[in-house]
Structure formats: C-alpha cells, structure tokens
Amino acid sequence: MKRVGLFIPCYVDQFYPNAGIATYQLLKKLGLDVTYPTGQTCCGQPMANSGFEHLTQNCNQLFVDNFAEFDYIVSPSGSCVLHIKEHLHTEKSAEKAAAIRTKVYELVEFLVDILKVKNLKAKFPHKVGLHQSCHGQRGLLLTQMSELVAPYFSKPQQLLAQVEGLELIDLKREDECCGFGGTFCIVEEAVSVKMGKDRVKDHQVNGAEYITGADMSCLMHMEGILKRENSKIKVLHIAEILNAG
Amino acid sequence: MSTPTKTHPELSAVFNKDEQRVNWHDETLWWIRQKRDKSAHSIPEWEILREKASQIKNNALANLAEYLVSFEEKAKANGIIVHWAADAQEHNQIVHQILQKHGILQLVKSKSMLTEECHLNEYLEKQGLEVIDSDLGERIVQLAKEPPSHIVLPCIHKKKEEIGDLFHQHLGVAAGTSDPQILTEAARVHLRETFLTRKAALTGVNFAIAETGEFVVCTNEGNADMGAHLADVHIACMGIEKIIPKRKHLGVFLRLLARSATGQPITTYSSHFKKPRAGQEMHLVLVDNGRTVQMGREDFRASLKCIRCGACMNTCPVYRRSGGHSYHNAISGPIGAILAPNLDREKYADLPFASTLCGSCSNVCPVKIDIHQQLYKWRQVIVQEGYATSSKKMSMKIMNYTLSSPGIYRTAGKAGRWVLKYIPFAVNNHFNPWYKQRDMPEVPKESFGEWYKKNVK
Ligand code: SF4
Numbered sequence: 001m002k003r004v005g006l007f008i009p010c011y012v013d014q015f016y017p018n019a020g021i022a023t024y025q026l027l028k029k030l031g032l033d034v035t036y037p038t039g040q041t042c043c044g045q046p047m048a049n050s051g052f053e054h055l056t057q058n059c060n061q062l063f064v065d066n067f068a069e070f071d072y073i074v075s076p077s078g079s080c081v082l083h084i085k086e087h088l089h090t091e092k093s094a095e096k097a098a099a100i101r102t103k104v105y106e107l108v109e110f111l112v113d114i115l116k117v118k119n120l121k122a123k124f125p126h127k128v129g130l131h132q133s134c135h136g137q138r139g140l141l142l143t144q145m146s147e148l149v150a151p152y153f154s155k156p157q158q159l160l161a162q163v164e165g166l167e168l169i170d171l172k173r174e175d176e177c178c179g180f181g182g183t184f185c186i187v188e189e190a191v192s193v194k195m196g197k198d199r200v201k202d203h204q205v206n207g208a209e210y211i212t213g214a215d216m217s218c219l220m221h222m223e224g225i226l227k228r229e230n231s232k233i234k235v236l237h238i239a240e241i242l243n244a245g
Numbered sequence: 246m247s248t249p250t251k252t253h254p255e256l257s258a259v260f261n262k263d264e265q266r267v268n269w270h271d272e273t274l275w276w277i278r279q280k281r282d283k284s285a286h287s288i289p290e291w292e293i294l295r296e297k298a299s300q301i302k303n304n305a306l307a308n309l310a311e312y313l314v315s316f317e318e319k320a321k322a323n324g325i326i327v328h329w330a331a332d333a334q335e336h337n338q339i340v341h342q343i344l345q346k347h348g349i350l351q352l353v354k355s356k357s358m359l360t361e362e363c364h365l366n367e368y369l370e371k372q373g374l375e376v377i378d379s380d381l382g383e384r385i386v387q388l389a390k391e392p393p394s395h396i397v398l399p400c401i402h403k404k405k406e407e408i409g410d411l412f413h414q415h416l417g418v419a420a421g422t423s424d425p426q427i428l429t430e431a432a433r434v435h436l437r438e439t440f441l442t443r444k445a446a447l448t449g450v451n452f453a454i455a456e457t458g459e460f461v462v463c464t465n466e467g468n469a470d471m472g473a474h475l476a477d478v479h480i481a482c483m484g485i486e487k488i489i490p491k492r493k494h495l496g497v498f499l500r501l502l503a504r505s506a507t508g509q510p511i512t513t514y515s516s517h518f519k520k521p522r523a524g525q526e527m528h529l530v531l532v533d534n535g536r537t538v539q540m541g542r543e544d545f546r547a548s549l550k551c552i553r554c555g556a557c558m559n560t561c562p563v564y565r566r567s568g569g570h571s572y573h574n575a576i577s578g579p580i581g582a583i584l585a586p587n588l589d590r591e592k593y594a595d596l597p598f599a600s601t602l603c604g605s606c607s608n609v610c611p612v613k614i615d616i617h618q619q620l621y622k623w624r625q626v627i628v629q630e631g632y633a634t635s636s637k638k639m640s641m642k643i644m645n646y647t648l649s650s651p652g653i654y655r656t657a658g659k660a661g662r663w664v665l666k667y668i669p670f671a672v673n674n675h676f677n678p679w680y681k682q683r684d685m686p687e688v689p690k691e692s693f694g695e696w697y698k699k700n701v702k
Contacts, residue, residue, distance in 0.1 A: 010648070013693040014658045015686040020693035024701075036697045041647075041654040049602065049621070051628030052641045058649035134603035146282065147560065147608035149291040173275070177562045181601030188599060189678040190258040194267060194566045195601075196683070224683030 004034045005070030007104070009080040009216075010042035016216050019237035023076045023107055026243040030115060034074075037066040045083035049182045053087065060090045060097065068096040072114065073104040076239050078136025078215045079182075081106040085140075106140055107239055108214045112155040118162070123245025125165030129208035130156055131199070131222065132175040133215035142214060146175050156214055159242055166241070169206045176202075180221035196225045204233060211235045252595040257567030270402060271565040277398075278559045280508025281609065288500070298501055299613035301494050302550035305455075305486075306540065312455035312488045313531065319458025320529060323520040330532045333363035339530050340365060340447065340480055341372055347478055347526075349445045351375045355462075355469040356383060357449030358396050358553060359482050359532060361575040365447075377439050379468040381432050388415045394569025396576060397506045397555035402568050436468070446472030450483035450529075451552070452498060456491045459519035460529065463502060463512040470516050480528045481518065485536055486549040498552060501611035505554040539587045544622045548583045550612040557606035557616055563599055572596060579606040579616045586623055594632035597623035655694065662688050 004027060008020040027034045044059035063084065067073050075081050084104045090097045111117045136142045143154040160166055179185065179195025186192075200222050203211050211226075211233060213219055219235040226233050261267055285291045305312060317327050330336035336359075344352060352369065354360065354376055366376045366387070378387045382399035386392065388411045393399030400408070405423045412418040418431045448469040453460040460481060462469045473479040489495065503509040521527035539545055558564045558578030569577035574585040574593060579600060585593035597620045606616040627633065633641075647657045679685065691699075 008693050010654070010658075014662060015689065017689050017691065017693040017696050021696060024697070036694075036701070038694060038698070038702075039651040041649075041651055044648070047641055047644060047648075049624070050637065050641060051598075051624035051633060052645075053625050054629065055641060055645045058645065062649065062651070134601065134605070138604035138608065145605075145608055147605055149286055149288070177601050177603035177605070179562065179601060181603075184598070184601050186678045188254050188257065188563070189681060190254065190261040191563055191566050191599075192601075193682040194261055194264075195562055198271070198566075220686055221683070223686065224679065227684035228682060 001033045002071040003069070004032050005067045005073045006034055006036040007040065007043075007067065007073050007075035007080070007084075008036065009075065009077045011220065012076060012216050015220065016237065019076050019216050019239055022237065022239040022243040023074070026107075026239055027074065029243070030111075030117065035070070040066045043080040043083050044087075045080055046182050048083060048087055049184075056087070057090065060088055061092060063088060064090055064093045064096050064100060067100055067104075068093070071103065072110065073100065074107055074110045075104070076107045076214070076216060076237055078106045078108075078133050078140050078142065079217060082135045082139040106136055106142065106214055108136070108142055108155050108159060109140060111242075112158055117159065120159065120162040120242055121245075122162065122242050123164040124241050126209045127167045127169055127207050128160070128241065129169050129171060129203035129206065129211045130160065131178060131203075131211055131213035131215075131218055132156075133213050133218045134175075134177050136214045137175055143175070156238060159238070160212075163241060164245065169203070169208050171202050171206055173202055178218045178222055180218045182217075185221055192221075193225065196221050197229075200225050200229075200231070200233070204231065208233055210241075212238045212241055214238050251573065253567065253571050253573070253599040254595070256571035256573065257563075257599075260568040260571055261566070266402075266404070267566050267568075269404075270568060273401065274559045274565045277507060278556075278609075281505055281556060281559065282508075284504045284508040284510065288504075294497060294501055295611055295613050298497050298552075298611055299550065301489060301497060302612050303547075305488050305490055306546065306549055308490075309485065309488065309540070312490060313485060316453055316455040316458055316488060317531075319456070321458070323458050324527065325458070325520065326526065326528045328528060328530045330530055330534070332534045333532075336363045336482065336530055336532045336534065337365050337368040340482070341369060341374075343478065343480055343528055344369075344374060344445055347445065349374075349478065351377070351443050352445050352447055353439050353443035353472045353476070354378050354383075354447045355449070355472050356380045356464060357447065357482055358393075358576060359449060359484055360447065361392060362534065363532070377436075377443070379436050379439060379472055380464070380466055381429065381436075384432060384436065385411060388412075392570070392575060394577065395555060395558055396553050396578075397558075402570065440468075440471045440475050443472070444476055445478040445480065446476035447480045447482065448473055450481050450487050451502070452489050452495060453483055453487045454490075454492050454495065455488055457519065459492075459517055460487075461495065462516050462518065463499070463514065464516070465507075465509075465513045467514045470514060473516075473518070474522075477524070478526045478528070479518070479521065480530065482530045482532060485531050485533055486551075498611075502552055502554050505556040505609065505611040535588045539584070542587070545583060545587065545619055547614050548580065548587075548616075548619060550614055551580050551584075551610075552612055554611055556609040556611065560605045560609045561600075562603065562605070563601065567599070572599070579620065580614070583616065583619045583623065586627065590627065590630060591632060594627050597621075597627060655692075658692055658694075662692070
C-alpha cells in the first residue's frame with residue numbers, strides 16, 4: 001500500500017489541531033496508510049514570503065528528512081503546499097527535494113485528483129460559505145479563477161456536493177482575497193483587516209452559518225474578525241466538514 | 246537617494262480612517278474589474294490574444310535595440326525630430342529646450358504617465374512655464390495639487406463633491422455643485438479655451454511601430470488630438486519599451502488595452518501620428534530612465550512588457566483598499582511596486598510587501614506579466630541588500646531558530662500556547678497588530694502533535 005506522510009503546518013499544529021485530526025481521520029477512513037512524522041516543524045513560508053528565503057535552509061532540510069520516504073505528502077493547507085511545491089530546495093538532498101515537490105498535495109486536490117473520491121458519506125446540515133484561498137485556487141488550481149476566460153470547475157465544491165444536508169451559499173465576490181497573506185496581516189494591519197471585514201461580510205449577507213476553506217490560515221484571520229464582531233458565524237476547515245457525521 | 250517620509254502601511258492606514266471612502270473606492274474599481282471580465286468573456290479567444298501579446302512583447306524586448314534604431318530611421322524619414330533621453334532630468338531638459346526655442350511659455354498636455362514619472366510639470370513650472378493637463382481626471386488632480394492616484398483613472402480617489410469644490414475655487418462653478426454633467430461641461434469650456442490658445446502640445450505614446458516610424462496615442466476624451474492638431478509644436482514622449490515590431494501587431498494590443506482598462510471594446514480615439522502636418526513641428530522623445538537597467542535584471546525584465554492598462558490595479562484587493570497615493574510613486578498598484586524599486590531601492594523598499602501575493606494581477610494582465618512572482622522576488626532582493634527593518638530581521642532570526650529544531654519548536658509551542666491561555670494581556674494588547682482589530686485564536690488543550698502521540702502512537 002502507498003504510504004502517506006501527513007504534513008501538519010505549524011499554526012495548525014499549535015492552534016487548530018482539530019483540522020489536523022479531521023484530516024488524519026478522513027484519510028484513515030478512506031483506507032490509507034497515514035503517518036505523521038513527529039520531527040516536522042514548519043514549511044518556512046512565513047520567512048520566505050517576508051523576503052528571508054535564504055534563512056529557510058534548515059526548515060527545508062528538516063522537511064526533506066521527515067518526508068522523503070513517503071509516496072504522497074498530504075496537508076490541510078494550500079498555501080504551505082504551494083510553498084513546498086515552488087520553493088523547497090536543499091543543497092544536501094537536491095534530488096529528494098525535487099521528488100517531494102512533485103508528490104506533495106493539498107488535501108482537496110489529493111482527494112479529487114489522486115483518490116478520485118466520489119462518495120464521502122459525510123453529513124453536515126448547514127448553510128456554508130466557501131472561501132477560495134488564493135494560494136490554493138490560483139497557485140494549486142483548485143478552482144477556476146474568475147479573471148480567466150476558461151471553463152469553470154471547482155474541486156472543493158465537488159467534494160462539498162457529496163456532503164449530505166450541506167447548502168453552499170452564493171457569494172457576491174467569488175474569489176476575492178481575505179487579506180491574510182502571511183506576515184502581510186501584521187505589516188499591513190489596516191488593509192488586511194479591511195479586506196477581512198469585507199470578505200466576512202459577503203458570507204454574512206448571504207446567510208452563511210459556517211465559513212469553510214482549504215486553508216486554515218485564511219480561516220484563522222476571518223475567525224479573528226468574526227469574533228471581534230461578536231458574530232455567530234463559525235469557521236471550520238474543509239476536512240472537518242468532509243469528516244463530519 | 247532619499248528616504249520615504251511615509252511608507253505604504255502608514256499611508257494606507259490614513260486612507261482607511263475614512264471607511265466610507267474606502268468602500269466606494271473599492272466598489273468603483275470592482276465595478277470596473279467586472280466590466281473588464283464581461284468584456285473579456287465576450288471574446289472566446291481572449292487567452293490566446295493575451296498569449297500573442299505577451300510573445301510580441303517578448304520579441305520586442307529581445308530585439309529592442311534593433312527595433313529602436315529602425316524606428317528612429319523611419320520616424321526621421323517621416324519628418325519627425327527624434328530625441329533620446331537617458332533619464333528623467335534629460336527628458337525634462339529636452340522638452341524645455343524645444344519650448345524655449347519657440348519662445349513658448351504655455352504647454353497643453355494630454356495624458357502621459359511618463360511625464361509624471363519624470364516630474365515634468367514641477368520642472369517646467371520651476372522654469373516659469375505654465376502646464377495645463379487637458380484630460381479631465383488629470384486636470385482635477387492638477388488643480389488639487391496632487392499626483393494621479395491611478396494610471397487610467399487619475400482622480401478615482403476623489404468624490405464628486407470634492408471635485409465640485411475644486412471647480413468652485415478654480416473655474417468659477419457655483420458653490421456646492423456636484424452634478425457630474427455640469428462639472429464636465431465646466432471643464433470642457435475651460436479646456437477648449439486652453440486648446441485654442443496654446444502653441445505647444447505634449448502627448449504620451451501608447452505604441453510606437455518600428456516598421457513604419459509612426460506612433461499611436463489612445464484616449465477617451467480626444468484631447469491628444471485636439472491639442473496636437475491645434476498646436477504648432479507637438480511633442481510626444483515615450484519610454485523605449487513602447488516599441489512594437491509591426492503595424493499588424495497593433496490590432497492585438499488595441500483589442501486588449503481598452504477591454505483590460507475599462508471594459509470598453511476599444512478606446513474612443515486611437516490616433517495615429519506619422520508625420521507633422523504642413524507648418525507643424527513634431528518631436529519625439531525616447532526615454533530610458535532605468536529601463537535598460539531593468540532589462541538587465543532577468544527576474545524583472547518582463548515588467549517592461551506593461552502596456553499601462555491599469556487592470557492589475559483595479560483587480561488588486563490591496564490597491565482597492567489603500568488608494569493609489571499610498572504607493573508614493575507615479576505608477577501605483579502591483580506593477581508600480583515592481584517598477585519603483587528598480588529606480589530607488591531604499592525609497593520603495595516597502596512596495597513589494599504591499600501585496601498578499603494573491604495572484605489576481607498576473608491573471609488579468611493582458612501581456613501576462615508574472616506580477617506576483619516578481620513581487621516575491623523583489624522581497625528577496627530587498628532583504629538581501631539590507632533594506633529590511635531591524636525588528637523584522639530579529640523576528641525572522643528567532644523564527645528560523647525555533648523552526649530549525651523540532652525540540653525547540655515543541656517547547657516554544659507549549660510556551661506560546663500557555664502564554665495565550667494564562668496571561669492573555671501579554672499579547673492581547675494594542676501593541677500587537679493582530680489584536681488591534683482581530684481576536685486571537687482560542688487556545689486548544691493540546692497540539693496536534695500531542696494528540697497524535699496520545700491517540701495514534
Ligand atoms: S502590468 Fe499588466 S495589468 Fe498592470 S498595467 Fe501593465 S499591462 Fe496592465
């Protein structure tokens with residue numbers, strides 16, 4: 001059986017273990033041999049996106065050491081996966097790093113493209129808004145982008161459609177960025193918050209009870225705003241919905 | 246080199262103090278982006294067109310020297326007087342000399358971002374000349390003594406009431422007027438007079454054709470034509486990257502430009518200038534101003550393909566909520582954030598960070614510039630060259646130290662969560678930019694790693 005290495009990004013590990021647990025359980029339910037290499041820390045993206053890519057050598061090496069042996073590497077975070085795909089390089093293990101760049105998957109793309117999941121047996125009777133995280137959508141091509149003249153498709157929607165009772169709401173701006181952007185949310189506090197407020201409002205006015213997505217970091221940012229506004233809307237990683245019921 | 250007085254985050258924080266203004270700025274530009282989408286979707290071969298345009302521009306840049314020489318030759322043969330300017334200063338001097346030669350003290354100008362880049366207005370005004378911008382939007386910001394905040398929609402940041410006030414002060418419109426129709430009419434009367442009395446007109450250039458030595462100017466108000474046709478001296482200024490090889494390529498760009506800019510099928514006026522009319526003098530100034538340096542930077546060369554449609558600004562979620570002036574550079578938005586550090590790394594070190602790297606800009610760009618990838622690359626260059634703040638350097642070092650070792654990471658994680666749980670005021674205060682307007686995540690009992698150890702292994 002093919003072996004799957006579970007890559008749980010640092011902030012999911014520390015603040016959103018439930019998204020990690022749901023990912024693990026979902027993959028197990030689907031009959032896979034899943035292992036979480038306990039020596040992992042972070043993909044290095046926060047440093048690289050801040051212009052400190054040159055400091056990511058240790059992170060990269062650690063990633064290679066932890067994940068080289070697996071057939072697939074799967075993670076509940078599009079943005080971290082994109083970083084690995086585009087920027088994982090090491091001097092010591094160049095070949096292993098190259099191999100990892102081709103076998104690392106974001107959970108949704110793994111479920112749709114590799115496992116070709118057609119029947120999830122999940123249940124979640126709620127109104128849900130789907131947040132298209134930019135790195136997942138435009139970087140990993142999880143969903144067609146509204147700017148391009150091309151046929152529409154959506155991998156997360158394909159999966160959510162298999163969840164019993166779930167009602168996906170429409171949004172006015174389908175794929176607008178939420179303003180998280182890694183360290184952008186700190187450095188550009190004012191604009192980041194305004195973008196987050198606007199994003200959350202689109203879900204709110206369209207009647208969402210939950211906001212979901214394939215990237216916990218965007219959800220964390222929107223959750224911060226929702227809580228500050230005392231909103232009843234909750235955020236849940238898509239793995240938690242696909243694993244529900 | 247000068248240091249910026251205010252950076253993008255500071256300037257956009259000021260812009261964000263008026264949330265209503267941010268809302269309509271965002272809504273208006275979003276409306277234009279939607280118009281762009283609609284009109285792009287009406288052309289089934291849109292993506293092929295973009296690819297074509299991108300390849301033509303790649304070719305033009307790869308053979309730039311050759312095309313420029315051929316362009317100059319043809320233009321001269323057509324009777325155009327050609328000048329070369331290495332930088333902004335030289336460009337301004339050339340324009341000034343032409344005006345001096347004819348004893349002209351007043352210049353009517355039509356849309357040219359290049360002259361903004363070179364700060365021509367300021368320069369000429371210091372020499373005692375009067376410059377009147379003839380495009381409505383540009384005239385408005387000129388009256389307000391502000392630079393344009395958008396390359397296609399220069400006064401998009403101004404409300405119609407504010408424009409009414411300006412016109413009341415400068416053009417004698419009744420106080421409190423905000424009806425766009427009345428304001429446009431007032432501007433028209435004022436500008437007509439300008440056109441009829443100015444002897445020299447300056448225009449920009451959208452496309453210069455190497456094959457024929459002619460150039461094309463695209464405007465919606467027809468002011469370029471009005472100015473150029475009435476004046477005795479027509480001066481056209483262009484960056485050297487505006488060259489396209491052949492006349493037949495023009496169709497590709499004209500189809501893309503207006504659709505990307507405003508959603509119109511084509512600009513109202515696409516005026517071809519090939520030779521001066523009898524009795525008129527036609528000058529063309531070819532400006533480098535950092536372009537050949539950027540050509541030499543492989544990672545950023547593609548930024549010279551830009552046709553200045555402004556689509557990347559309209560789609561940029563950051564631009565829409567921070568306003569063009571927050572970029573403190575003539576060209577704002579995503580493409581401006583790539584072009585500016587080429588000219589002055591220190592002054593514009595903040596701009597490549599004014600993006601979430603969402604990638605929407607690269608998708609709308611009609612010439613397929615990899616805008617967000619270039620922003621990422623500039624960040625690396627800026628940090629390597631030492632322009633990061635020392636607090637950022639420090640936090641990155643700590644992050645690197647923590648994340649380089651699983652043991653330290655686990656201990657720090659525990660401590661971090663403990664801090665959040667038991668002494669929230671340590672982080673939940675207003676010095677923490679996250680907490681200012683957002684709540685911190687709730688602290689879980691255990692990390693995923695701890696759960697895994699207990700439940701799986
Ligand atoms: S970078 Fe592309 S989208 Fe932006 S102004 Fe230039 S051509 Fe238009």
